[in-house]
Amino acid sequence: MTITKSIEIRDVIKFGLLAGVIVLSLSVIGFIDLLGTRELVAGMFTLGHIFMLAAPFGMAFVSAGKVSADEKNKALGYGFLIGVIAALPLVVLAILATSFDIRQFLPNVSPSLISLLTFGQGLTVGSLILVVVTGILGLLAAGLHTLPDRFQHPLITGLGWMLIAGTFSEILLGRVRAFFGRGVVKLIFAGKALNPIAALIIFVLAAGITYWLDTRAPKKEETVEDIKKLQKMTKIRIGLGILLLLVSPLILGTYLTEVANNVGLYVIMGLGLNIVVGFAGLLDLGFVAFFAIGAFAMGVLTSEGHLGLGLTFWTALPFSVLASTLAGVVLGIPVLGMRGDYLAIVTLGFGEIIRILALSDMLKPYIGGAQGILQIPKPSIMGFEFIQPESLFYIVLLGVLLAAFISWRLRDSRLGRQWMAMRDDEDVAEAMGINLVSTKLMAFASGAFFGGLAGAIFASKLTSIFPHSFNLIVSINVLSLIIVGGLGSLPGVVVGALILVGLPELLREFAEHRMLIYGALLIVMMLAKPEGFWPSEIIKRELHAHEEPEPVSSD
Amino acid sequence: MLQRLQNISFLDIALWALGAIIIFVVIWGTVATLIENPYPAQTWVETVVAGIAQGSLYALIAIGYTLVYGVLFMINFAHGEFFMSGIITATIFLAQPMKASGFLDAHPVISISLIAVTAILVSVGIALLTERVAYRPLRKAPRLVPLITAIGASFFWQYFFRGLYGSEVKSFPQFEALAGKASILGIPILKSHIIVIIAAVLMLIGLYFFIMKTKVGKSIRAVAENKDVAALMGINVDRAVAITFAMGSAMAGIAGVLFALVFRQVHFFMGFIPGIKAFTAAVLGGIGSVPGAALGGFLLGMFESVGPGLFLEGLGIPAPHQLKDVIAFTLLVLVLIFRPQGILGERLAVEKA
Numbered sequence: 001m002t003i004t005k006s007i008e009i010r011d012v013i014k015f016g017l018l019a020g021v022i023v024l025s026l027s028v029i030g031f032i033d034l035l036g037t038r039e040l041v042a043g044m045f046t047l048g049h050i051f052m053l054a055a056p057f058g059m060a061f062v063s064a065g066k067v068s069a070d071e072k073n074k075a076l077g078y079g080f081l082i083g084v085i086a087a088l089p090l091v092v093l094a095i096l097a098t099s100f101d102i103r104q105f106l107p108n109v110s111p112s113l114i115s116l117l118t119f120g121q122g123l124t125v126g127s128l129i130l131v132v133v134t135g136i137l138g139l140l141a142a143g144l145h146t147l148p149d150r151f152q153h154p155l156i157t158g159l160g161w162m163l164i165a166g167t168f169s170e171i172l173l174g175r176v177r178a179f180f181g182r183g184v185v186k187l188i189f190a191g192k193a194l195n196p197i198a199a200l201i202i203f204v205l206a207a208g209i210t211y212w213l214d215t216r217a218p219k220k221e222e223t224v225e226d227i228k229k230l231q232k233m234t235k236i237r238i239g240l241g242i243l244l245l246l247v248s249p250l251i252l253g254t255y256l257t258e259v260a261n262n263v264g265l266y267v268i269m270g271l272g273l274n275i276v277v278g279f280a281g282l283l284d285l286g287f288v289a290f291f292a293i294g295a296f297a298m299g300v301l302t303s304e305g306h307l308g309l310g311l312t313f314w315t316a317l318p319f320s321v322l323a324s325t326l327a328g329v330v331l332g333i334p335v336l337g338m339r340g341d342y343l344a345i346v347t348l349g350f351g352e353i354i355r356i357l358a359l360s361d362m363l364k365p366y367i368g369g370a371q372g373i374l375q376i377p378k379p380s381i382m383g384f385e386f387i388q389p390e391s392l393f394y395i396v397l398l399g400v401l402l403a404a405f406i407s408w409r410l411r412d413s414r415l416g417r418q419w420m421a422m423r424d425d426e427d428v429a430e431a432m433g434i435n436l437v438s439t440k441l442m443a444f445a446s447g448a449f450f451g452g453l454a455g456a457i458f459a460s461k462l463t464s465i466f467p468h469s470f471n472l473i474v475s476i477n478v479l480s481l482i483i484v485g486g487l488g489s490l491p492g493v494v495v496g497a498l499i500l501v502g503l504p505e506l507l508r509e510f511a512e513h514r515m516l517i518y519g520a521l522l523i524v525m526m527l528a529k530p531e532g533f534w535p536s537e538i539i540k541r542e543l544h545a546h547e548e549p550e551p552v553s554s555d
Numbered sequence: 556m557l558q559r560l561q562n563i564s565f566l567d568i569a570l571w572a573l574g575a576i577i578i579f580v581v582i583w584g585t586v587a588t589l590i591e592n593p594y595p596a597q598t599w600v601e602t603v604v605a606g607i608a609q610g611s612l613y614a615l616i617a618i619g620y621t622l623v624y625g626v627l628f629m630i631n632f633a634h635g636e637f638f639m640s641g642i643i644t645a646t647i648f649l650a651q652p653m654k655a656s657g658f659l660d661a662h663p664v665i666s667i668s669l670i671a672v673t674a675i676l677v678s679v680g681i682a683l684l685t686e687r688v689a690y691r692p693l694r695k696a697p698r699l700v701p702l703i704t705a706i707g708a709s710f711f712w713q714y715f716f717r718g719l720y721g722s723e724v725k726s727f728p729q730f731e732a733l734a735g736k737a738s739i740l741g742i743p744i745l746k747s748h749i750i751v752i753i754a755a756v757l758m759l760i761g762l763y764f765f766i767m768k769t770k771v772g773k774s775i776r777a778v779a780e781n782k783d784v785a786a787l788m789g790i791n792v793d794r795a796v797a798i799t800f801a802m803g804s805a806m807a808g809i810a811g812v813l814f815a816l817v818f819r820q821v822h823f824f825m826g827f828i829p830g831i832k833a834f835t836a837a838v839l840g841g842i843g844s845v846p847g848a849a850l851g852g853f854l855l856g857m858f859e860s861v862g863p864g865l866f867l868e869g870l871g872i873p874a875p876h877q878l879k880d881v882i883a884f885t886l887l888v889l890v891l892i893f894r895p896q897g898i899l900g901e902r903l904a905v906e907k908a
Contacts, residue, residue, distance in 0.1 A: 029718025105647050107721040283699060333569055334888050340698050341630040342891055345834055349884030360877045437566055476710060483703060516714035522707025523689045526700050542697065
């Protein structure tokens with residue numbers, strides 16, 4: 001992989017067209033148009049523009065890296081060319097859309113998309129502007145790549161912070177208003193977006209700070225004292241983190257706390273699935289089954305409607321969790337002998353069976369069929385009811401901390417090491433005296449425990465549950481988030497949940513294309529970074545093992 | 556293997572008990588239904604024919620799973636989306652406009668050929684693209700990795716086509732010649748079912764001869780046997796794998812057209828459940844074996860069609876047709892427990908299951 005061939009003009013055309021086709025695809029499925037409604041910097045550009053221009057920019061940046069360092073002009077020229085070529089498919093789309101009625105086939109090729117692509121300037125002028133803009137961007141990207149690291153890094157960081165601030169401007173605005181009042185809001189924001197001066201200031205600040213940090217970051221040898229100090233620091237940091245979590249509903253406000261609650265539920269589920277997939281290596285696609293069982297058990301036990309028994313949340317919680325844990329063992333038994341792909345499909349089948357059963361007329365007298373279970377009470381302690389998201393937050397947080405603590409202790413326990421041995425090689429693990437049956441069943445049971453816990457909290461948080469909420473998408477969400485965070489990594493679960501559950505809730509435009517992004521993300525992660533964003537060291541080593549030269553063996 | 560059986564004997568007993576219970580329930584339900592006899596003979600015949608027609612669709616899709624599994628030992632999770640992509644594109648760009656302009660009714664044979672060719676081309680194109688981008692770079696990675704990309708590809712294509720054509724159900728036009736029933740041996744059967752069964756059987760036979768008799772087929776079989784040795788023998792492995800994907804997805808494309816002829820509607824999620832069912836069929840027949848996939852498909856179709864009426868009805872379960880999918884998945888679990896190599900399976904399934 002170390003040999004990089006210098007690229008030829010043919011590659012340039014290929015890269016350019018690739019970038020163009022990516023943007024074209026994003027356009028025709030309505031992604032760019034949808035994002036065009038979110039302004040980043042008032043009156044200047046929207047998130048749609050960013051996604052439209054990101055592909056040519058990135059492609060030019062990458063290809064500049066493949067030109068040898070002493071041919072700067074060549075790199076710049078190629079960058080410009082890639083940008084120009086990338087615009088061509090979009091121009092073709094604009095011409096087609098203005099001359100034919102292609103909207104009857106592709107409903108998302110709307111006039112507003114075409115206006116976005118042509119910068120609102122009409123077909124001829126707009127297309128020219130588009131070509132010039134992408135060309136210049138390609139040139140800039142290539143130029144950025146030729147800059148030395150000490151300029152390149154601050155520039156990219158500054159740009160990144162500005163884009164992040166712009167993207168979340170609506171949420172920032174709400175928080176700034178709550179804490180500093182309208183006067184400050186007017187200084188920073190225009191409408192719902194950042195005003196250009198604020199955007200510039202953010203860029204300059206972020207870039208400046210990064211430059212400053214880069215120049216003064218000293219590199220020195222680590223001593224034992226340093227490591228001890230570091231460990232102490234870690235403990236202090238964890239303490240501070242928990243403290244921050246405890247007060248966070250006050251800072252975040254109702255809406256963001258609600259988002260945090262959803263993220264928290266997914267963290268609990270993710271920690272559960274992480275045991276099954278990450279620790280024990282059993283790919284389970286039916287994780288939603290345990291979530292559903294926990295939720296329905298909670299519903300049936302506590303509901304005040306005609307289906308329920310009317311218990312309190314706290315009495316019902318152990319039984320709900322127990323029910324799903326038992327289900328984990330029962331569903332685990334038939335799949336004990338299966339590995340990999342077969343296990344995936346069968347567990348997927350289990351998930352579907354549970355959902356179909358919950359929907360069916362057969363079980364309707366007990367769990368309500370498609371009408372679901374209503375009037376589930378919220379949790380309460382001594383008369384205090386957890387009604388607001390701000391108070392429910394603490395219950396979710398308690399669940400998350402419990403799940404994280406158990407996962408953490410399990411990982412380093414004898415059982416955890418047995419799981420990992422089994423993940424690496426079942427036959428060898430068995431030869432070492434590990435009882436595969438009990439080890440696997442413990443993995444399924446522990447995973448189901450967390451799934452049921454999340455389901456039980458989910459049911460009383462929503463106060464009504466329907467079989468439709470428990471479809472395959474939930475399983476895929478949970479799987480995606482632990483993969484994106486890093487299989488087998490506990491902090492990875494939190495990172496994954498924040499990215500995959502938190503972001504789409506904050507950016508409603510993304511929610512529409514959520515599954516598309518998940519799918520693409522799964523592929524890209526597996527191709528580029530299979531160990532995830534916050535990897536577990538062991539998994540990272542395993543996943544890259546095949547890239548090292550293989551030892552000569554005789555089999 | 557024997558050692559393992561001794562270790563988990565309690566487990567074996569549990570599994571056999573599970574099997575025995577399910578068989579008992581099935582027999583009990585069947586007897587109860589037959590005693591009650593709620594349906595006339597005509598209904599049973601129709602159910603069986605519908606089952607065979609459904610089964611032939613499963614068989615065509617199952618071919619794709621079995622071929623790919625044969626060469627790469629991976630479940631191509633996105634196969635159901637190859638099936639969907641072809642027919643949904645052909646419906647939007649050809650079938651609906653041709654119906655609107657009257658061309659479809661004037662020249663039905665030309666129309667259906669155009670639709671079929673388009674569907675196949677799109678399915679094959681999507682399959683080759685997926686193979687190139689998401690599977691080929693990961694051929695040497697741990698087995699979990701390509702499986703995850705396959706799941707990703709499946710959702711990516713579903714929601715890509717949802718974004719492309721919109722999320723609503725699209726109607727596939729009716730062909731006048733295929734409306735209504737024809738009488739065979741005095742039994743009235745839906746014409747669309749007849750076409751589906753005939754077309755599927757022809758395609759399956761053609762594919763079988765392609766794999767067994769042509770040079771390209773031979774290269775696919777060689778790659779399935781051992782990639783390294785096949786490469787040493789001068790076979791271009793990448794090309795053989797790509798051809799395998801192309802063959803499987805072409806079958807899926809045809810299955811898509813037949814599906815649309817029977818059900819007369821298409822939408823972006825239509826490939827997912829049939830895909831999983833077809834996988835079940837491939838496992839049932841023995842994954843890696845072409846005749847096995849065909850047999851498994853027909854059997855699964857029959858089970859699903861006849862099952863709810865035959866053995867769930869007798870148990871007094873209300874609306875048994877809702878539980879059709881449960882039958883398919885239960886069948887899958889039973890096959891994997893008791894005969895993981897499937898009915899006509901080869902030895903490889905035993906090692907890999």
